[in-house]
Amino acid sequence: MYKCLYNYExxxxxxxxxxxxxxxxxxxxxxxxxxxxxxxxTQVDAIMCCPTAWRLPLYYSEVNRIWQEQAxxxxxxxxxxxxxxxxxxxxxxxxxxxxxxxxxxxxxxxEATRKNGMAFFISYRMNDFHxxxxxGKHKCPTMDPLWQDHPEYRIGDGxxxxxxxxxxxEVRAWYFNILRExxxxxxxxxxxxxxxxxxxxxxxxxVEKGRGVMTGFVREIRSLLNALAxxxxxxxxxxxxxxxxxKLCDVVGLDVxxxxxxxxxxxxxxxxxxxxxxxxxxxxxxxxIPRASLYAExxxxxxxAKLRHRLNSNVNRRTTGRxxxxxxxxxxxxxxxxxxxxxxxxxxxxxxxxxxxRMIQDAEPPFGILxxxxxxxxxxxxxxxxxxxxxFDLLPRNIPAPAPLEFDIYIADRFEKWIFEEAVxxxxxxxxxxxxxxxxxxxxxxxxxxxxxxxxELFRPLSQEALPMPEELLFYNVPPDCLKHGNNKLKIVxxxxxxxxxxxxxxxxxxxxxxxxxxxxxx
Numbered sequence: 054m055y056k057c058l059y060n061y062e063x064x065x066x067x068x069x070x071x072x073x074x075x076x077x078x079x080x081x082x083x084x085x086x087x088x089x090x091x092x093x094x095t096q097v098d099a100i101m102c103c104p105t106a107w108r109l110p111l112y113y114s115e116v117n118r119i120w121q122e123q124a125x126x127x128x129x130x131x132x133x134x135x136x137x138x139x140x141x142x143x144x145x146x147x148x149x150x151x152x153x154x155x156x157x158x159x160x161x162x163x164e165a166t167r168k169n170g171m172a173f174f175i176s177y178r179m180n181d182f183h184x185x186x187x188x189g190k191h192k193c194p195t196m197d198p199l200w201q202d203h204p205e206y207r208i209g210d211g212x213x214x215x216x217x218x219x220x221x222x223e224v225r226a227w228y229f230n231i232l233r234e235x236x237x238x239x240x241x242x243x244x245x246x247x248x249x250x251x252x253x254x255x256x257x258x259x260v261e262k263g264r265g266v267m268t269g270f271v272r273e274i275r276s277l278l279n280a281l282a283x284x285x286x287x288x289x290x291x292x293x294x295x296x297x298x299x300k301l302c303d304v305v306g307l308d309v310x311x312x313x314x315x316x317x318x319x320x321x322x323x324x325x326x327x328x329x330x331x332x333x334x335x336x337x338x339x340x341x342i343p344r345a346s347l348y349a350e351x352x353x354x355x356x357x358a359k360l361r362h363r364l365n366s367n368v369n370r371r372t373t374g375r376x377x378x379x380x381x382x383x384x385x386x387x388x389x390x391x392x393x394x395x396x397x398x399x400x401x402x403x404x405x406x407x408x409x410x411r412m413i414q415d416a417e418p419p420f421g422i423l424x425x426x427x428x429x430x431x432x433x434x435x436x437x438x439x440x441x442x443x444x445f446d447l448l449p450r451n452i453p454a455p456a457p458l459e460f461d462i463y464i465a466d467r468f469e470k471w472i473f474e475e476a477v478x479x480x481x482x483x484x485x486x487x488x489x490x491x492x493x494x495x496x497x498x499x500x501x502x503x504x505x506x507x508x509x510e511l512f513r514p515l516s517q518e519a520l521p522m523p524e525e526l527l528f529y530n531v532p533p534d535c536l537k538h539g540n541n542k543l544k545i546v547x548x549x550x551x552x553x554x555x556x557x558x559x560x561x562x563x564x565x566x567x568x569x570x571x572x573x574x575x576x
Contacts, residue, residue, distance in 0.1 A: 093169030243290030374419030453547020481565030
């Protein structure tokens with residue numbers, strides 16, 4: 054089975070400034086090929102090709118005939134009009150898809166993948182929600198006919214988006230026909246059902262019934278792939294990209310345990326959706342899903358910036374190569390069968406010259422790490438940067454709290470083999486008024502930590518985008534001999550008496566926990 058999955062979203066050639074093409078010319082074949090070739094010769098062994106830009110097919114489809122029927126009649130907004138980002142994207146894609154030099158982007162990507170000795174999967178978004186909140190006069194032109202023509206098929210997700218209701222047979226038939234067309238049209242090695250874009254498929258009161266409905270849908274896709282595999286004389290794998298733990302899968306109506314028991318899936322790609330985080334329940338998946346190979350996903354971003362009353366355009370702190378290596382090492386140590394990379398190249402400029410990003414330094418992705426990303430012996434020898442980010446189970450938390458805060462921080466390193474000469478813990482805070490650092494006592498595995506000076510990043514960042522301000526950071530020395538393999542206990546105690554009492558009156562959030570392990574050497 055494959056070991057390292059790499060998502061290639063086909064919006065990327067049209068959005069991203071790369072070494073292969075700038076924004077000053079229309080998209081050409083070299084751009085599409087280049088985004089595959091740049092991971093050739095690495096440990097990536099499967100390209101997960103998303104053949105759409107949001108809900109827009111990047112190939113000529115007979116199911117969604119937008120390029121044959123709607124697009125030739127579409128008129129771009131006037132220069133003086135209020136162009137939305139999706140207008141720019143659609144216009145740029147349209148020039149390619151309707152141009153004289155058109156060549157099928159998906160086929161180009163497939164052939165480049167084959168030349169680089171990698172497998173080629175179609176990764177299809179099962180309910181893409183990009184710009185589905187535009188339902189009035191200015192609808193996004195990337196919407197498919199199912200979404201545009203049938204508002205009665207839509208359901209609101211509670212956050213302003215309107216996605217498709219899988220309880221409706223016509224919705225399931227649409228997606229099945231799209232997937233069948235793609236599987237028959239291209240010489241794929243497998244298919245990924247991307248249930249993370251967007252993971253909302255049923256009304257809340259219909260989720261319980263919906264689990265059986267979705268299992269039936271997955272069963273149909275499995276039968277489709279089995280039939281094609283028999284004709285082509287090779288196995289066609291079925292992968293599912295799903296939320297990061299079984300509880301969240303169940304909440305949205307994805308009975309992945311039943312899928313595995315029935316033998317419907319070969320691969321399960323557990324995802325934190327957008328932020329790079331270790332909070333994937335590898336142990337829980339492995340205990341309940343014994344058949345399918347388990348992949349843990351990593352992302353290019355750690356999370357969004359605090360705006361501080363500034364204009365922003367999709368501002369996110371970037372995941373560094375060292376963070377990728379550390380996260381990968383932890384996933385593999387905890388039992389993941391393989392790794393998955395989502396949106397890896399989006400450290401590059403992909404905002405089509407948005408003027409709000411002119412002060413932001415974009416960066417080339419850290420491709421060098423992909424040559425060793427599965428090599429546990431290599432990763433073990435590297436300095437480490439463990440990160441806990443907000444938005445999942447552990448963070449954010451109010452601080453100080455009436456009771457001590459306790460966190461389990463998983464360390465994959467085995468300290469009997471490698472010695473780290475220095476370890477530094479960094480806390481990131483979101484402070485409204487005042488905060489006294491001395492009001493906190495920190496303990497690592499019951500050893501009290503010493504607060505030390507610090508002003509910025511533990512390692513050199515990939516770019517300056519969305520980095521925290523120095524006054525939001527606290528640094529502590531962690532004695533290396535109190536570190537251990539596996540779960541380490543971090544306890545944060547707030548003092549609430551005498552001169553420290555008023556600190557409990559201010560609103561402060563703990564929004565980040567990071568641990569750097571420096572300067573290792575052989576014992």
